[in-house]
Amino acid sequence: MPNREAVVRVLTQDVLGNQRRNGRRQYESMPPSAHHDMLDAAAAIVERAAGAVDWPRLLFEAASPHALLHPDRPAEDDRQYPSPVADLCGDCLREAFLADDTGAQDWTARPASPREHSGTDWPATVAAVLPHRAAASSHPFQN
Structure with a gap:
């Protein structure tokens, strides 16, 4: 899928x-x-x-922890979906995507990104705050 x-x-x-x-x-x-x-x-x-998503930054940030945390691990060994970047695995892409540091994350000190919202009932929260929604505006990320 x-x-x-x-x-x-x-x-x-x-x-x-x-x-x-x-x-x-x-x-x-x-x-x-x-x-x-x-x-x-x-x-x-x-x-x-x-x-x-800043995709070039994401790839750069994913390569950094990979080199530090498991340098001997080969790229994903799935022959159907090989890693598009040499020696980059899905775990490091996921961690880079979830990283919350404003600068380059210190992967040695904190090898995993926080998972603080897994228990959040986000649909209920969105429904609760929808009555406070302002009129559509020109948001900087709006396409």
């Missing part, structure tokens, strides 16, 4: 929770159009997040 679709599905599931479907896999507990609207909204989130 493409990464984009996987992220869209996870976001949609987090927002909608478990929904009832009939034998033909059609939604019974919500209108199908609402499900499609949520898929579109999740895709918009993915597109905005992908546009906000």
Whole structure:
């Protein structure tokens, strides 16, 4: 499954929770159009997040911990999806993506990025703050 679709599905599931479907896999507990609207909204989130990532910096930051933390580990050995950057693994890409330091992270002192929000019920939080949403403005990251 493409990464984009996987992220869209996870976001949609987090927002909608478990929904009832009939034998033909059609939604019974919500209108199908609402499900499609949520898929579109999740895709918009993915597109905005992908546009906000500084990809060259991400690759640079992923290479740094890899060289320090496991220099003898080869690139991903999946023959179908080899690492696009020599000696760079998915774990280091994930850590670089989640890094929260404003400068280059000290990977020796802190080899893993924080995971502080895994228990956050983010859809409920978003729903709670939506009444406070201001009119759309020209945000610097807006496309």
